[in-house]
Amino acid sequence: MPLILAVSATGLMALIVMQLIWMRHSWQLSEQIFSQRVSMALCSSIESYQDGTWCAGDKCTIRNKTQGLGMKEAAILPVNMVDKPEFRSVLDKSLMFYQIDLNYVLNLSAEKKCGPDSYQTTVFLPELGGKEAYLGISFPDKQKFLLGGMNLMVLTSALILVFITVVLLFVNWALVKQRRLLKTNVDFFNNMAHEFRTPLSNIRLAVSMLVRKNEGLKDNPLVEVVRLENTRLLEEVERVLHLAKTESGDYALEKEVIDLKGLLQSALKSLTLVVADRGATITLEEIPEDLQVSGDRQHLCNVFRNLLDNALKYTRELPLIRIFARPEAQGVVIVIQDNGIGIPLAQREMIFEKFQRVHQGNQHDRKGFGLGLAYVKNMIELHKGSVRVLSEENRGSRFEVYLPTV
Ligand code: ADP
Secondary structure (H helix, E strand, C coil): CHHHHHHHHHHHHHHHHHHHHHHHHHHHHHHHHHHHHHHHHHHHHHHHHCCCCCCCCCCCCCCCCCCCCCHHHCCECCCCHHHCHHHHHHHHHHHHHCCCCCCCEEEEECCCCCECCEEEEEEEEHHHCCEEEEEEEECCCHHHHHHHHHHHHHHHHHHHHHHHHHHHHHHHHHHHHHHHHHHHHHHHHHHHHHHHHHHHHHHHHHHHHHHHHCHHHCCCHHHHHHHHHHHHHHHHHHHHHHHHHHHHCCCCCCEEEEEHHHHHHHHHHCCHHHHHHHCCEEEECCCCCCCEEEEEHHHHHHHHHHHHHHHHHCCCCCCEEEEEEEEECCEEEEEEECCCCCCCHHHCCHHHCCCCCCCCCCCCCCCCCCCHHHHHHHHHHHCCCEEEEEEECCCEEEEEEEEEEC
């Protein structure tokens, strides 16, 4: 979560910096355009005021007398030209033509003066013996004028930035809220599972005592239903609690060296009743006796039991299940292959996440909470192994579990 916040804050900062750079760039562009317009207005007014004038043009650049149009075409201007109303009226018109509707200050000086808001052009004054002089114009309100032209851009940029900031803040807030909600739900679920364990164990104990005291109840189908459903619920509760423990990191495996063949056989044995009930055929193919893994017997047995249980559960016809093992570099791959309904490609990764089940329309005959494979993945990873699934829809699935051998 802090990562998402940091990434979005960095993105926002980058956006603001980019926006500022663009604004600065367009400010410089506006200044350049303004400067060109002023130069053109100044030149054209001098030219129209007195024929044969040449103009130095650019802001604060002075042409050498020998450059440009040459001395004979230089402007012969009176020294008091800046105060002449005729010149001012020509200049006003020219400025208006170039869309510069601003107050200005004119001055004539013998020195070149450069400033951000002043523009100069070279003129020749007979009074000064044909010497160069500089006709300058400055605009006290230039900044305001240019800013006015950029108003729309600044406003839209600010609005877009505010909008993006609000959206990002909202998304982050929603994420934090969702996360908190998820945590609350998971905590509630875990607490509930914890609270269910004791009554479910008590029910199991009570049923066994009842059957022991009353021999006649041993083959009673109703008692069998209670026993089966109780076992199913207890298993789910145990899965929730194991998952919660592995996720919180508060988990210690009771490791021992386990014979793989014996492990698979005991997983199979625990499903004898279900296998018979489903009319399934399960073949445990030849597995070398010396294939041994180091792990928690109880949990590894649960892992294969879960995979086999799924293979039995997600099959429409009579289940045909193959179990075999293939030695690999420093380990072994245990394969459980069924002829079941298969898993659509898009959902193959997601089934290993908690509470995820393949959507099966309105079919509710295959019960489950979507916890079995999450438990399998967690457990196998705790044993430094991996699990993957290959599947073809309506043809079957093949779960491959890799475990390091000893
Ligand atoms: P549950 O079986 O309780 O729903 P799991 O985590 O064991 O939970 O399985 C998740 C989902 O993966 C199942 O709901 C099912 O849709 C799909 N699935 C698991 N194993 C198989 C399989 N052998 N064949 C087809 N689909 C399977």
